[in-house]
Amino acid sequence: MIDLYYWTTPNGHKVSIFLEEAGLEYRVIPVHIGKGEQFDPAFLKIAPNNRIPAIVDHDPRDGGEPIALFESGAILEYLADKAGQFLPSEARARYQVLQWLHWQMGGVGPMAGQNHHFVRYAPEPIPYAIERYVKETARLYGVLDRQLAGRDYVAGAYSIADMAIYPWTKGWEAQRQRLEDFPHMAAWLARMAARPAVQRAYALVDEVNRDPDALLTAEARKLLFGQGA
DSSP states (O other): OEEEEEOSSHHHHHHHHHHHHHTOOEEEEEOOTTTTGGGOHHHHHHOTTOOSOEEEESSOTTSSSOEEEESHHHHHHHHHHHHTOSSOSSHHHHHHHHHHHHHIIIIIHHHHHHHHIIIIISSSOOHHHHHHHHHHHHHHHHHHHHHHTTOSBTTBSOOHHHHHHHHHHTTTTTTTOOGGGOHHHHHHHHHHHTOHHHHHHHHHHHHHOSOGGGGGSHHHHHHHHOOOO
16 A cells, blocks of 8 residues: 555646556545645655655565655656556666656756746746746747657656656646647647546546645745745
8 A cells, every 4th residue: 555645736646647557556645735734744754845745655565664755756766666667677768768757857847837836826927937937838848849759658658757747738728838839749648638547646636625726825825935944
């Protein structure tokens, strides 16, 4: 059994997609980030960066004590190795997947995240910041679109790279992008959305978070963006 500490964000969706695709047994433990539940001391023992997702694997492959992990990229890699799925063992194919996983972690996630922040969450519009992150999101979409030319999935075969990238690009409209500018990416988004496991993962949203605008309140903004050391 795997405990998934989860909220309905792109990073949360990455892990729920994997668990559904791999058919691993798991239970969802919601962590409402708009109410500050990510700062609970018990959660911080699992995720010291006070961010979701995190997991606890109660049945690790070595048969030892439960393993707790935070950081979505590390979780995906761990789960892929555990399940023996969606991450090749052969070195060349493996690093083809991992480079695109890290591209998402270091590029699409942070840049689209700043796009979301300044377009949707900032208390007042800052034109320079909006233009900066909308343009950088478009640049990254262009990189992805070129990679997907002639491929069904990012690294050839379906992998954790697709699972990591999809939740961040699914929100293209809110990121002020034009999908017609990225036809290969558009076709890939449709393929991803049609996967039954992806649909099951997104069905968790209705079970866990019935008020998606809860993160837009002043109190939620303070919790999400007002933390110091």
